Amino acid sequence: MTDWAAIAAGAERAGLAVQGGFALDAEESRGDLAGVATIALIGLGGENGWVAFANSPEATDGEADPLDRWSLRVVGALAEDLGARPLYPFGGPPHWPFQRWALRAEDLFISPLGLLIHPVYGLWRGYRGALAFAEPIAVPPRPITQSPCERCATRPCLSACPVDAFSAQGYDVAACVTHLRSEAGRPCMERGCLARRACPVGAEHAHGSAQAAFHIAAFLNGQRPG
Template sequence: MEHPVLTAIRRAAFTPLGWFAPSADDRVPGGASFVVLIGNAGPDMFRRFLRESGADGGLDAWTREAVSGLAADLGAGAVYPFDTDPPWPFLSWARRGGAGHVSPLGLNIHAVYGLWHAYRAALLFPVAFDLPPPSPGPYPCATCVARPCLSACPVGAFDGAGYDVAACATHLARAEGWTCMERGCLARHACPVGQGFAYAPAQAGFHMRAFRAAREEE
């Protein structure tokens, strides 16, 4: 039987993506005794967002409202990857929480969801839970000889050592970037892991437009 906290997270249309009991080295605020990372994987969270905010709504503001309600119901606090500058170390927490591995793109790759998931919050609990630590599974990129994710980007924004954000954003602003804008990141699509969780066009387009708009504001 699944733990009731994980069930409540799923009922709120979020996905539990990992959990751990933090140490002082983890930089978890508030003296929390247990951390559950939550986010989106598959369409449920985005569908709820569209119902409650519409396609023109702000995802970060909606996330804060939705997660704060969930956290209050569960007796937890919450922090967000968009909260601070520099941001909270969500990728380090993912390693601690058994939520996957670092892919050649620098993104977290999950054994089930592949590259098609994102962290939206960390729930911070004052007490620890009796939950077995999740396993990240074998590193899928270790046996992927071709590594198509590194060659799929039309402007070569990924080289295995870093991400050329400017090249990506410039491409999206041009007519030839239409496929990426409408379908989503082609490097992500090239990865064979978790293809069943790839974003539908509406969700992919929403995220790409938000990314381009954020770059234009800088």
């Protein structure tokens, strides 16, 4: 019988971290998720996780999508050890609804950027996979908190983007990508999204410069030319 402590310990050994979980009800436990009773969400284990990836063969073999390939191997091995089925945030469409799952798994809220925000980790929650268990597993209770955005009077995230990519209409991906491809986009390419970085919540959990530059380059590479 798997318990939460065993999942957390196995994840930590692999450079990963469990970021909450939830039970599926009978309605959800069907179709592609038939037989699944519990889902645990998995992220990179902070700076240690980044170092584990950076020292992996995938990070240096020059092939495409190194972090996704590392996640397939490492989350896949963890799932096998624990008798779970691995699910991944990449590889779609269709996409597994990681943000919807995350809202149930932890104290997360939708920020004005569309990214989910955590009272402690700020906008820096991200996912490398999920473990789907057939057995019901008791998940840790979540503290009930309020979205940090509700007491954020100045909302610096909304004024930090040089091309105002965030508005009431949503996230203007084309404006962002055009800017990133221009000389003026260098600060975003070197430091990561300036709007995400402008949020004061959980700033100590922000990606380091190598990780920030890696993610923004991966995001840009995934966009079509133009």
